[in-house]
Amino acid sequence: xxxGFSALILLxxxxxxxxxFRMDSSCQGTIRKLSTFHICxxxxxxxxxTSIEKVQLPKGETWSVHKFGGTCVGSSDRLRNVAEIxxxxxxxxxLVVVSAMSKVTDMMYDLIDKAQSRDDSYxxxxxxxxxxxxxxxxxxxxxxxLAKFLSRLHHDIDNLKAMLHAIYxxxxxxxxxxxFVVGHGELWSAQILASLVRKNGTDCNWMDAREVLIVxxxxxxxxxxxxxxxxxxxxxxxxQNPSRTIIATGFIASTPQNIPTTLKRDGSDFSAxxxxxxxxxxxxxxxxxxxxxxxxxxxxxxxxxVLKTLSYQEAWEMSYFGANVLHxxxxxxxxxxxxxxxxxxxxxxxxxxxxxxxxxxxxLEEGQRLESSVKxxxxxxxxxxxxxxxxxxxxxxxxxxxxxxxxxxxxxxVIMISQASSEHSVCFAVPEKEVGAVAxxxxxxFRQALDAGRLSQVAVIPNCSILAAxxxxxxxxxxxxxxxxxxxxxxxINVRAIAQGCSEYNITLVVKREDCVRALRAVHSRFYLSRxxxxxxxxxxxxxxxxxxDQLRDxxxxxxxxxxxxxxxxxxTGTKTMLxxxxxxxxxxxxxxxxxxxxxxxxxxxxxxxxxxxxxxxxVLVDCTSDSIIASHYCNWLRRGIHLITPNKKANSxxxxxxxxxxxxxxxxxxxxxYEATVGAGxxxxxxxxxLLETGDKILLIExxxxxxxxxxxxxxxxxxxxxxxxxxxxxxxxTEPDPRDDLSGTDVARKVIILARESGLKLELSDIPVxxxxxELLRGCASAEEYLQQLPQYDHDMSKKRQDAEDQGEVLxxxxxxxxxxxxxxxxxxxxxxxxPFAQLSGSDNIIAFTTERYKQxxxxxxxxxxxxxxxAGGIFSDILRLASYLGAPS
Numbered sequence: 001x002x003x004g005f006s007a008l009i010l011l012x013x014x015x016x017x018x019x020x021f022r023m024d025s026s027c028q029g030t031i032r033k034l035s036t037f038h039i040c041x042x043x044x045x046x047x048x049x050t051s052i053e054k055v056q057l058p059k060g061e062t063w064s065v066h067k068f069g070g071t072c073v074g075s076s077d078r079l080r081n082v083a084e085i086x087x088x089x090x091x092x093x094x095l096v097v098v099s100a101m102s103k104v105t106d107m108m109y110d111l112i113d114k115a116q117s118r119d120d121s122y123x124x125x126x127x128x129x130x131x132x133x134x135x136x137x138x139x140x141x142x143x144x145x146l147a148k149f150l151s152r153l154h155h156d157i158d159n160l161k162a163m164l165h166a167i168y169x170x171x172x173x174x175x176x177x178x179x180f181v182v183g184h185g186e187l188w189s190a191q192i193l194a195s196l197v198r199k200n201g202t203d204c205n206w207m208d209a210r211e212v213l214i215v216x217x218x219x220x221x222x223x224x225x226x227x228x229x230x231x232x233x234x235x236x237x238x239x240q241n242p243s244r245t246i247i248a249t250g251f252i253a254s255t256p257q258n259i260p261t262t263l264k265r266d267g268s269d270f271s272a273x274x275x276x277x278x279x280x281x282x283x284x285x286x287x288x289x290x291x292x293x294x295x296x297x298x299x300x301x302x303x304x305x306v307l308k309t310l311s312y313q314e315a316w317e318m319s320y321f322g323a324n325v326l327h328x329x330x331x332x333x334x335x336x337x338x339x340x341x342x343x344x345x346x347x348x349x350x351x352x353x354x355x356x357x358x359x360x361x362x363x364l365e366e367g368q369r370l371e372s373s374v375k376x377x378x379x380x381x382x383x384x385x386x387x388x389x390x391x392x393x394x395x396x397x398x399x400x401x402x403x404x405x406x407x408x409x410x411x412x413x414v415i416m417i418s419q420a421s422s423e424h425s426v427c428f429a430v431p432e433k434e435v436g437a438v439a440x441x442x443x444x445x446f447r448q449a450l451d452a453g454r455l456s457q458v459a460v461i462p463n464c465s466i467l468a469a470x471x472x473x474x475x476x477x478x479x480x481x482x483x484x485x486x487x488x489x490x491x492x493i494n495v496r497a498i499a500q501g502c503s504e505y506n507i508t509l510v511v512k513r514e515d516c517v518r519a520l521r522a523v524h525s526r527f528y529l530s531r532x533x534x535x536x537x538x539x540x541x542x543x544x545x546x547x548x549x550d551q552l553r554d555x556x557x558x559x560x561x562x563x564x565x566x567x568x569x570x571x572x573t574g575t576k577t578m579l580x581x582x583x584x585x586x587x588x589x590x591x592x593x594x595x596x597x598x599x600x601x602x603x604x605x606x607x608x609x610x611x612x613x614x615x616x617x618x619x620v621l622v623d624c625t626s627d628s629i630i631a632s633h634y635c636n637w638l639r640r641g642i643h644l645i646t647p648n649k650k651a652n653s654x655x656x657x658x659x660x661x662x663x664x665x666x667x668x669x670x671x672x673x674x675y676e677a678t679v680g681a682g683x684x685x686x687x688x689x690x691x692l693l694e695t696g697d698k699i700l701l702i703e704x705x706x707x708x709x710x711x712x713x714x715x716x717x718x719x720x721x722x723x724x725x726x727x728x729x730x731x732x733x734x735x736t737e738p739d740p741r742d743d744l745s746g747t748d749v750a751r752k753v754i755i756l757a758r759e760s761g762l763k764l765e766l767s768d769i770p771v772x773x774x775x776x777e778l779l780r781g782c783a784s785a786e787e788y789l790q791q792l793p794q795y796d797h798d799m800s801k802k803r804q805d806a807e808d809q810g811e812v813l814x815x816x817x818x819x820x821x822x823x824x825x826x827x828x829x830x831x832x833x834x835x836x837x838p839f840a841q842l843s844g845s846d847n848i849i850a851f852t853t854e855r856y857k858q859x860x861x862x863x864x865x866x867x868x869x870x871x872x873x874a875g876g877i878f879s880d881i882l883r884l885a886s887y888l889g890a891p892s
Contacts, residue, residue: 055242057235061282064091067098067250067272068287072346073189074102076139081346083196085287086245095279097209097250097272098193100185101136104129105251108182111160115167122164130157133188137195145195152191156184180260183210183252186268194247204245209271210260212237212278213253221264225274225333226256234278248275269330273341277333284339285353286326287346292354293318293325296377296524300517303528307354307375308668311472314375315341315356317506321378321468331356359472373480374527375471379516383415383464384435385497388442389425390455400426406445410437416466416508418497427497429510435460464496465516469507469523481507487526493519533566534643534885535619537610539603541572541594544647545624547874553587555878565885570610573601580609603633611642618888620672622877623648635662638671645880647677647873652758653751656765659758672884677876679706679752683865685849689759692861697853699760701860702819704849705839706752708868709735709743710774710815712845717813723799724792731789735845735868739785744774746815746828753817753826760821772829774815806832812840838862845869 066089068082086096099105107129114122130153137149160181167173173181187208194206212233215223250268255261263270269286276284292306293315310318310325312335319325326341334341344353393399400419403426407414412434418427430438442458449455474480481500484507488495497510511519538545552567559565568584577598579585585593611619620643623630631651634644635658652659652675666673679685692699705711712735716726727744730736736743750769757764773780775788776795782788806813811832816839818827833839842848847867850860866872 055239057238058093059280061280062092063279063281064089064094065272065276065279065281065284066094066096066287067268067284068096068346069268070099070102070105071289072287073098073100073193076136078346079136079140079189079193079196082193082287083200085346085349086197087200087202091282093244095246095248095275095281096193097248097268097275098186098189099250099268101132101189104132104185104189105182108185109178111164112167112173112178112181115164116171116173118168118171122168123161126157126160126164130154133192137192140192140199141195142199145199149191149195153188156187160184176255176259176261179252179262183249183260183262186249186251190247190249197245197247202245203243204247205241205243207237207241207246207248208252209249210252210254212248213263213271213274214256215253215261215263216256217261222329223253223261223263225253227274227277229256230274231278265327269326270333273330273333276339276341277337280337281339283342284334285342285344287344289345289347290343291345291348291351292343293356293376295375295528296520297379300379301377301521301524303524305528306351308352310354310356310375311359312356313505314470314472317468317470318376318378321380321466321470321506321508326356373471373473373477374469374484374523375473376469377520377524378468378470379520380415380466380468381513381516382432383429383466383510384432385427385429385461385464385510386435386438386442387425387427387457387459387461388446388455389457389459390449390453391424393424393426393455402445403442404428406441407438410434410441412438416497416499416510418499429464429466429497432462432464435462461496463513464510465513467509467511467516467519467523469509469527470505472505474504474507483526484509484523487522488519493522533568533618534881534888535610536567536569536881537571537573537606537619537621538569539573539606539621539623539630540625540627541574541590542624543870544873544877545572545622546591547870548622548624548877549587549590551874551878553590556587559882559885563885565882567881567885571606573603573606576601578602578606580606582609603630607633607637607642611640618643618884620645620881620884622646622881624877626650628654634673635665638662638665638669638673641669641671643672643674643884645674645877645884647675647681647877649678649748649751649755651675652678653754653766656758656763660763672887674880674883675755676880677873678755680847680849680863680865680876681708681867681869682872682876682879683847683849683863683867685756685863686759688851688861688863689756692851692853692855693760697855699819699821699851699853700857701821701852702756702760702849703816703852705814705842705847706749706817706849706867707743707815708845708847708866709737709740710749711842711847711867714813714815715842715844715846717799717803722793722796724789724796727792728789731785739788741775741780741782741785741788745780746771746773749815749817750826750828753819753828756817757819757821757826760819762819762821762824762826764824764826769826769828771827774830802830810835814839814842838864 066086072082073079086094107125111122111125114125133153134150137146137153141149163177163181167177190206194204197204212230214226214229214233216226218224248271250271251262253261253263272284272286293310294304294306296304298304312331315325316328316331319328325343331341338358340355340357342353342355345351388403404414407430412430414428414430416429419425439458439460443450446455446458450458469484485495493511493515495509495511499508500506538549541549549569549572552569556567559567569587570581570584572579572585572590572594577594578601579590579594579598607621610621619641621637623644623646626648628650631648631654634651637644651662676684676686689699709730712730713726716729717723727740731740742748750766750771753769754764754766779788779791782791803813809832811834814831814833816829816831820826838850839848845866845868846864848862848864850862852860
């Protein structure tokens with residue numbers, strides 16, 4: 001027991017003696033027991049203080065602080081998980097703040113309530129507390145640590161029984177005494193965790209924070225830390241208990257008189273922040289059961305996203321307005337030393353969480369931002385507006401002071417204040433449960449003014465809610481308020497009061513309670529989702545690009561009128577010429593305009609023009625080329641917040657490190673990157689694969705005919721036809737590249753295989769895929785396609801023999817790509833399939849892909865359809881454009 005708790009014990013004995021003139025011998029024994037306990041504890045502490053050599057406390061970034069709440073340490077398994085997290089932290093020094101096990105604090109408060117009510121069941125309830133911790137210790141600790149903890153546990157329980165018995169007799173417990181009792185949960189969880197960490201091989205000590213943290217009462221539910229005194233006591237404690245890992249109790253502290261107390265609401269978070277400041281730690285991590293701080297309450301807004309960063313001011317504002325962040329006072333200790341706080345999910349370690357730090361500004365090249373100027377939205381329900389108005393208020397000094405003095409006298413909390421410059425009225429929001437007392441106090445205070453007509457009314461508007469928009473980047477950003485109120489107007493929501501501080505971090509609105517969720521969704525959608533005017537830039541107006549432009553021309557009016565999707569092509573560029581517009585290119589005559597007004601192509605100028613229109617919130621670049629140089633710009637464009645859509649396979653099948661960097665950037669840049677047409681033209685191959693993976697299916701094998709050209713060739717390589725004859729026919733029909741060797745080499749199929757392999761989680765390079773080329777080795781060096789086609793008939797016999805061998809076995813030849821996910825490899829080869837196999841039943845230039853998964857193991861999932869041609873490829877790109885629009889808020 002803390003050596004300074006003698007005052008508490010003395011108070012306990014006085015309480016018991018005052019109430020027990022008829023105390024029996026067992027009660028007298030209780031008091032003697034308490035006295036003996038205190039004397040023994042004090043002597044032990046004195047011995048400890050004089051026997052340990054002083055050690056200097058190191059401070060600074062070598063320390064990391066972790067805080068684990070009751071849910072995190074609520075069971076044996078969760079305590080093991082916490083111990084693993086502590087060990088996995090490679091910080092040189094660690095301080096871990098723990099709450100009581102889940103529900104234990106409530107159980108301890110219940111003990112006090114039962115004892116004060118003279119309910120004998122407090123004894124059984126205390127036994128339940130004992131059993132919960134005993135069973136946890138039995139499950140986790142080894143012999144020596146177990147015996148030591150159980151001895152301490154039983155000792156504490158015996159003393160608690162004596163204390164509660166005295167409360168039972170007195171029928172009353174002081175606040176200090178209550179704080180002392182309820183703080184035992186933290187003491188026990190800290191001891192168990194420290195023993196568990198030592199069991200796992202890490203040397204550590206546990207800290208009773210009441211020996212270190214000194215706080216002074218600052219109101220009914222607040223305390224102020226005494227940092228100077230706490231720092232002195234911490235240095236003393238560390239000199240006696242040097243360790244690189246410390247498990248400290250959260251929630252509990254001591255007063256300057258050494259009386260036990262608590263840190264009140266969210267006390268463990270506050271403890272961690274104070275400790276972070278005392279140690280000058282590198283970081284404070286608050287472990288909880290959510291992935292971080294959301295842009296809005298995900299229970300009300302399903303599209304809410306986890307915020308990567310928040311400034312201290314943003315977190316402060318959002319927490320004040322009811323967001324599930326931190327209590328504002330938790331942020332105060334770390335702000336002074338600019339120590340970041342990270343909110344992480346203990347049940348989802350892959351989630352990076354939300355970092356609260358000095359500034360949330362994430363500026364990129366050319367000043368572009370990844371994040372919205374409004375960081376998040378929060379609401380407070382169950383409020384009422386009080387409106388004090390009258391002509392006699394205008395220009396009268398002291399009126400506002402008198403109003404809020406009356407509010408203070410009834411102890412009400414003012415959430416928001418709004419006053420127009422005319423001074424005709426003052427409007428403010430208070431909790432609905434307090435509005436009656438507030439209105440009564442105001443009417444009493446201003447009775448004379450009301451009777452004389454200087455004030456016309458004290459009006460109460462019940463059933464209100466507050467909606468707050470928070471963001472540090474709102475400051476000096478034009479249009480934020482306009483966007484906010486425009487979203488509410490479109491949702492047909494009336495705003496009853498408005499307030500904005502000069503810091504511009506927060507815009508606060510009061511709406512009807514029944515409108516609150518709808519208002520929240522409307523503004524969140526406007527800033528995060530529903531921006532469906534899209535500036536587009538088309539790169540590569542060749543066969544596919546020009547077909548896409550024609551499809552956009554034909555469908556643009558319908559999309560705008562029916563689906564509210566406004567697709568504006570702001571630029572078209574080829575390798576030599578580009579066409580730019582400040583508003584939108586007229587797609588009915590884009591070819592003529594390109595000839596008349598085309599400029600020398602400059603890719604950077606093109607992108608700047610397309611992305612530079614600040615009235616259009618979203619930009620998408622559509623790369624219709626197969627150019628690796630264009631693909632090399634993708635990362636830069638995503639970093640600037642530009643969405644990307646492409647059939648270009650070069651980026652996703654290029655060097656693995658570049659691909660991984662691109663995908664990592666895409667996931668964190670808030671920009672979309674769609675590439676459905678890279679594999680199956682207009683077929684939904686990528687989206688099907690992603691859907692299987694996202695729903696938890698496991699991919700075993702992907703195999704298919706991925707080339708429309710080669711599909712056509714082998715579908716027609718039948719009977720007595722020569723292979724060279726079919727190749728020439730395919731070229732003349734427009735199915736092949738200008739040089740058919742580009743198709744027959746198998747490289748294009750290999751790129752599709754590598755894209756699917758990487759999409760499935762395999763980290764393969766293109767060079768890892770063995771490819772069976774259909775171009776004879778001696779013809780690979782031909783100077784032209786014409787020369788190649790002239791010499792190809794010399795090799796018809798080889799292909800005819802392969803066809804005949806297959807037919808003799810009742811099979812057909814098919815050129816297939818395979819992704820063997822189970823064995824982490826891929827191949828491209830000419831295969832043979834029975835005539836009843838789905839691959840043998842294709843016609844024309846159809847593609848077919850079979851997904852064998854855990855769910856589709858007996859019967860693979862088949863995707864089949866046209867896999868080549870400008871129309872279907874452009875259609876696949878167009879589909880991705882519409883998918884982007886739906887992600888940005890267009891109706892589905």
